[in-house]
C-alpha cells in the first residue's frame with residue numbers, strides 16, 4: 460500500500476460509498492465522516508461520492524444529508540457543515556444493469572485524480588460486491604492506490620464467504636481489501652490490547668492457572684421489527700457470533716504480538732481461531748443453546764413482530780438467542796471455557812467481556828468472591844476490575860466486591876469517537892490492523908459451519924424464552940452444569 464507522502468497530514472482521498480443513500484450510510488458513515496472532518500482529520504480536497512440507483516444530483520444528495528443527518532451531529536460551526544456538504548457528490552448507477560452511463564459519470568468525476576487514494580466502500584447488499592468490483596475494473600477505475608471496504612455479512616457459510624473473497628480477490632489484492640467488523644473500532648476493544656500489552660501486571664495471570672472462565676455477551680433489548688425477511692435467514696449465530704463475538708474472543712485470547720503492525724496482530728488472532736476446538740455432531744447439543752423470544756410483558760414474540768414477509772418454516776426455526784461453550788486448545792487456555800452469548804429482546808443492552816478469575820487458593824475470610832475483570836463495549840465504554848475490599852467497621856471483617864472502574868467518558872476530556880470514525884480514519888490512512896483478513900473470516904466460518912449443520916439437521920425448534928428475559932433455561936444450565944452463572948443484572 461503506498462504511504463502518505465506527508466505522514467503528518469491526512470491523505471487526500473476520493474471515498475466512493477456504494478450504497479451511499481442507504482441506512483448504514485445515513486446513520487453511521489456520513490455522521491462519522493462529518494466528525495472526522497470536524498476533528499481536522501480529512502484533507503481539504505477529500506471528496507465523498509455516494510452511489511445508488513436513486514437518480515439524485517449532487518444538490519439532491521446534499522439536501523438529503525442536510526435533512527437526515529443534521530440532527531444526528533453537533534453543528535457548532537455552520538460554515539464547517541456547509542464545507543462538509545460541499546465534499547458530497549452523487550452518481551447514479553445500477554450494478555448489473557445495462558445502462559453504463561453511471562460508470563462513465565464516475566470515471567469523469569475521478570479523472571485527473573489517479574494519484575489520490577481511492578476508497579470504494581461497499582455499503583450495499585453482499586450480492587452486489589462481486590459485480591461492483593468487476594464493473595469498477597471494466598471502467599478502468601481500479602488504481603494501485605485503490606482500496607475496497609466490505610461490510611458484513613461476508614457470506615452465510617464458508618463456501619459463500621470464499622465465493623465473495625474470490626470474486627473481490629480477483630480484482631483487488633488482499634492488501635487492498637478491508638473487511639469491516641465495527642466492534643473492532645470500539646474504544647474498549649483497542650483498550651483491551653493496550654491493557655494486555657502495555658501493562659506488565661496482567662500477562663503473568665492471563666492464563667488457565669489464574670482464569671476460571673471468560674464470558675462474552677452481546678445483549679440487545681430490541682427485537683427484529685420490520686427486519687424478519689433478513690433475520691429469518693441470518694439468525695444470532697451468523698449475525699453476531701461468527702464476526703463480533705469471535706473477534707472479541709481472539710483479542711482476549713491471542714498471544715502477545717511481536718509488533719503493532721498490519722500483520723502481527725492478525726497473525727495472532729487467526730491462530731486463536733485455528734485453535735478453537737470444533738463443536739460437531741452430538742456435541743452441538745451439549746455445548747450450544749439456541750432460543751427464540753416469545754411474547755411477554757406486552758412485547759411481541761419473534762413470530763408476531765411486524766414483517767413485510769410471511770411467517771415461514773425458516774421464521775420458526777431461526778434463533779434470536781444463542782449461547783456457546785467454546786474451548787481453545789492451546790497451552791495458555793486449555794481447560795478454560797469461553798462462553799459466548801447473544802440475544803434479542805434481552806432485559807438490557809450490553810456488550811461486554813467478563814474475565815472471571817479463580818478464587819484465592821486458601822481463604823482466611825468468610826464471604827469472599829473471586830476477582831472479575833469486566834471490559835464493557837456498550838452502552839458505555841469502560842473497564843472495571845472487581846476486587847475484594849473490607850467493609851468499613853470495627854467488628855468482624857466483612858468482605859465486599861468493589862469495582863475499580865475506568866470510564867473513558869469520565870476519565871478523558873476528549874470525545875470518545877464512534878467505531879466507524881476510527882475505522883474510516885484507518886481505511887483512509889491505509890492501516891488494515893483493525894480489519895479482518897481473509898484467513899480470519901474463513902477460519903471463523905470453518906468453526907461455525909458444523910454448528911449450523913447440526914442445528915439444521917435437528918428437528919427440534921429453538922427453545923422459547925420470554926421477551927425481556929435473559930434467555931432460555933438451557934443457557935443457564937450450560938454454565939450451571941459446572942457451578943457457574945452468567946454475569947447478569949443491572950449492577951452485575
Ligand SMILES: NC(=O)c1ccc[n+]([C@@H]2O[C@H](COP(=O)([O-])OP(=O)(O)OC[C@H]3O[C@@H](n4cnc5c(N)ncnc54)[C@H](OP(=O)(O)O)[C@@H]3O)[C@@H](O)[C@H]2O)c1
Pocket residue numbers: 477478479480481482483484510511512513552553554555581582583584585587610611612
Ligand atoms: N444498516 C446497518 O446498520 C448495517 C450494519 C452493518 C452492516 N450493514 C450492511 O451494509 C449493507 C447496506 O445496508 P443498509 O442497511 O444501508 O441497506 P439499505 O438501506 O437497503 O441500502 C442499500 C443501498 O444500496 C443501494 N443499492 C442496492 N442495490 C443496488 C444496485 N443494484 N445498484 C446500485 N445501488 C444499489 C441502495 O440504493 P438504491 O436502492 O436507491 O439503489 C442503497 O443506497 C448491507 O450489506 C448490510 O448487511 C448494515
